[in-house]
Amino acid sequence: MKRVYKIASESSVILYFGESIDPAVSKEVQKAYHALKEAKVEGFYELIPSYASLMVVYDVLSLTFDGACERIESILSHAHTLVEHASSIVTIPVYYGLDVGLDLELLCEEKGLSVEEIIALHVKSTYSVYAIGFAPGFAYLGEIDARLATSRLANPRKAVPKGSVAIADRQTAVYPAQSPGGWKVLGRTPTAMFDATYKGLSLLHVGDSVRFEPISKEMFLRLGGEL
Amino acid sequence: MNGFLVQNGGIQSSIQDMGRQGLSDIGLTQSGAMDELAFGYANMLVGNTLNTPALEIAMGGVVLEAQGMMRIAICGANMQVMCKEKVLALWQTHILQKGDILRFAFASDAQFAYLAVEGGFQTPYAYGSFSTSLKEGLGGIEGRKLKAGDFLLVLAHQNVGEKRKIQKAFVPSYPEEITVRLLKGYQEERFDAEAQRRFFGSTYTFKGEGDRMGYRLSGEKIVPSVTGILSEPICYGAVQIPSHGEPIVLLKERQTIGGYPKIGSVIGVDCFKLAQLKTGGKVCFCEVSLEEAHRATYAFYDFFKKIGVC
Numbered sequence: 001m002k003r004v005y006k007i008a009s010e011s012s013v014i015l016y017f018g019e020s021i022d023p024a025v026s027k028e029v030q031k032a033y034h035a036l037k038e039a040k041v042e043g044f045y046e047l048i049p050s051y052a053s054l055m056v057v058y059d060v061l062s063l064t065f066d067g068a069c070e071r072i073e074s075i076l077s078h079a080h081t082l083v084e085h086a087s088s089i090v091t092i093p094v095y096y097g098l099d100v101g102l103d104l105e106l107l108c109e110e111k112g113l114s115v116e117e118i119i120a121l122h123v124k125s126t127y128s129v130y131a132i133g134f135a136p137g138f139a140y141l142g143e144i145d146a147r148l149a150t151s152r153l154a155n156p157r158k159a160v161p162k163g164s165v166a167i168a169d170r171q172t173a174v175y176p177a178q179s180p181g182g183w184k185v186l187g188r189t190p191t192a193m194f195d196a197t198y199k200g201l202s203l204l205h206v207g208d209s210v211r212f213e214p215i216s217k218e219m220f221l222r223l224g225g226e227l
Numbered sequence: 228m229n230g231f232l233v234q235n236g237g238i239q240s241s242i243q244d245m246g247r248q249g250l251s252d253i254g255l256t257q258s259g260a261m262d263e264l265a266f267g268y269a270n271m272l273v274g275n276t277l278n279t280p281a282l283e284i285a286m287g288g289v290v291l292e293a294q295g296m297m298r299i300a301i302c303g304a305n306m307q308v309m310c311k312e313k314v315l316a317l318w319q320t321h322i323l324q325k326g327d328i329l330r331f332a333f334a335s336d337a338q339f340a341y342l343a344v345e346g347g348f349q350t351p352y353a354y355g356s357f358s359t360s361l362k363e364g365l366g367g368i369e370g371r372k373l374k375a376g377d378f379l380l381v382l383a384h385q386n387v388g389e390k391r392k393i394q395k396a397f398v399p400s401y402p403e404e405i406t407v408r409l410l411k412g413y414q415e416e417r418f419d420a421e422a423q424r425r426f427f428g429s430t431y432t433f434k435g436e437g438d439r440m441g442y443r444l445s446g447e448k449i450v451p452s453v454t455g456i457l458s459e460p461i462c463y464g465a466v467q468i469p470s471h472g473e474p475i476v477l478l479k480e481r482q483t484i485g486g487y488p489k490i491g492s493v494i495g496v497d498c499f500k501l502a503q504l505k506t507g508g509k510v511c512f513c514e515v516s517l518e519e520a521h522r523a524t525y526a527f528y529d530f531f532k533k534i535g536v537c
Contacts, residue, residue, distance in 0.1 A: 010517065046249060050457075053460060055462065134254065136253060
């Protein structure tokens, strides 16, 4: 797949692999991200992947723009020989109760589906981590079933509770900490998304696969969940 | 224990160093000193390496009580710092004794002052940096701005170093009108010739709408050809144009990815000047070549490297 190098700033280059949310494009981004990460290039300070692009922030004292691009190209042109990054499948337990699924009833009305049908549609897919941003450990997962696709709340909440599992457009995510937000909330997980004790700090990394597993209220509480 | 007892935390004071690196891919902001020049000078004066945590004081209002002898330097915005009924000069070292009280008034010329202490502050190290990320609640003192009752630990010193000052020619000024250099970038084509002509031909005003994340500027509105783009990584200095048409320059505590079109990026060394622009100050943008942007950035960091504080 063709990649385009563009100047982002005097110390960063952005690579475009495509222009849309597309699993094939995302795969190319992930491949490049992991190849560059494993190459541990001195002077590459930051590697930031997103849906269809990847930014490399470099040290201007040791690299020029052209020098950085050449270095990236030489690593990526050999990347096809690298084994595909073995991404993990992470299962996240979710309590889908009306007491924590703050927008379940709203969604039932909007979609003409029952609560059970909404939960079934949310847990049936395996999702891919396209990008992490907005907050530490906030992973954008795609894509949800088209029948669940929904707009953001007209009035975003000032405080979405920590662990809230939510959807917007064709994406789903877990709020790692209490924060403002406009995604529609289906349930809550007791699992920490960002924790100093995790290897790599974030539970999820770009390229990981994610499944949601429904749990009872009792299990949610036993796993340390808070109502 | 040596250090400072905080009697008043001021408007927004936080421990900062050169920021976090290598964690943007899991959503952590860079953070770090908003003005690396004043921050770097303060550390250089007291013999610290460049990446030593110092206290960043936004606007002023801080009162600190020294718990022992220390060599300090204050650089940046002029907050008329009083100690023992005298105004402490900026851009030079001072020796404090146990019981000395530093009173920072409010700056009228710029936004941020940096207090560096010989040996640096011994605050908690979080995720590879001492910097406080206020939005994320990470680093520094419990991830928040200082408040009365906090204690800023400093290693005790038997001896303190000699008196030093920054030569006058090197002391930056903080004019009310600045021109910052912008590297047109990867999304330039989202703005037609007329939009670009207006952007580079206008004077924008900083009305104080902003924080460590970024500054919104008021003035000529420009309209990109698209209202949103697919979310992508955001670099330091990126100038994004949301649908309201006024530029927002993203600074140290910016989000790691976002979906607004960008006309380009203000070069890092000019972001430091922008960060210091007083409320009501004016900004113009001028285009810079990649070569000149690189040269200016190289010169800045090479300067600190050559004097041995990198």
